[in-house]
Amino acid sequence: MNTPLRPADLAREHGISTQAVRNYERDGFLPPAARTPSGYRVYTEVHASALRAFVSLVTAYGHATAGGILHAVNEADLPRALTLVDRGHEQLLRDRETLNTVRQAIGHLTAGPAPGPAATAWSVGELAHHLGVTAATVRAWERAGILTPARDRATGYRAADVRDAELTHLLRRGGHPLDHIATVVGQVRTAGGTESLAEALETWQDRLTARGLAMLDAAARLSAYLRSRP
Incomplete structure (x- = not known):
């Protein structure tokens, strides 16, 4: 020594x-x-x-x-x-729990039925009723930058917005803050769907394992x- x-x-x-x-x-x-x-x-x-x-x-x-x-x-x-x-x-455990929550949410959205024609231009009230939340909650998700509905003559929440709202609802029930949810939903939106994000989640899992x-x-x-x- x-x-x-x-x-x-x-x-x-x-x-x-x-x-x-x-x-x-x-x-x-x-x-x-x-x-x-x-x-x-x-x-x-x-x-x-x-x-x-x-x-x-x-x-x-x-x-x-x-x-x-x-x-x-x-x-x-x-x-x-x-x-x-x-x-x-503790941080690693939180990251694992977040990963599992997002993975479950993605699986739910992928397995669920695609929004029908009626969902192509839902109002705030219709979307809130679909999710079982208040219209104020949906507006809060808009202010957080999570939902970005079109603002034109056909204003309303379209199929992609409904998907984003369903994912947001699942993550909120898991206790995740809005700023974190905005990041996740943004990744789904950028990828154009849940399939690419599912591949990214595997990379995330590998990083957590390595850590x-x-x-x-x-x-x-x-x-x-x-x-x-x-």
Whole structure:
């Protein structure tokens, strides 16, 4: 554990520059290094373990959170470090729940019957009645930019608007905020339907899986660093 290491030794393992290693120490991501009488830094396996933890935490949680976790550990504030870890897992869980909700909503819209001719120009009241909500709720969705009905002589909610409104209703019942729903509905609208979004959801799922696996790796690296500390 006390075998002296050079900045180059730590840098080589991760394919980074020696200056990056020095910067990480300066920023508090690594514990302070001892110095030789001539001023050269002397690192140990403890520093190597800290760097492994930091690099893996960046992959799992991002640079800011990874830095916060290592700052807390190096300041002997383990509760704060673990709180940051917990928040990362909480965000991942919320993302998984959102993904599942959107996937269910897309499946519902795809399996459901297509709006008939009567739905080509529904009024606010007709759309609200169809969804079982108030007209004020539909107007609120308009103000949030979720619904964009045509404003011409044939004004009203057309088939695409009905689809967007049904998706909005499903997501609202799942507790999702309007700004998030506006983003999802916008993606459906841009894609021209639910099929392209369904493909995008698979990519989203792959990213969440990769992040979850990265968190497992980061937890192991962080645990190893904690055990290596004096």
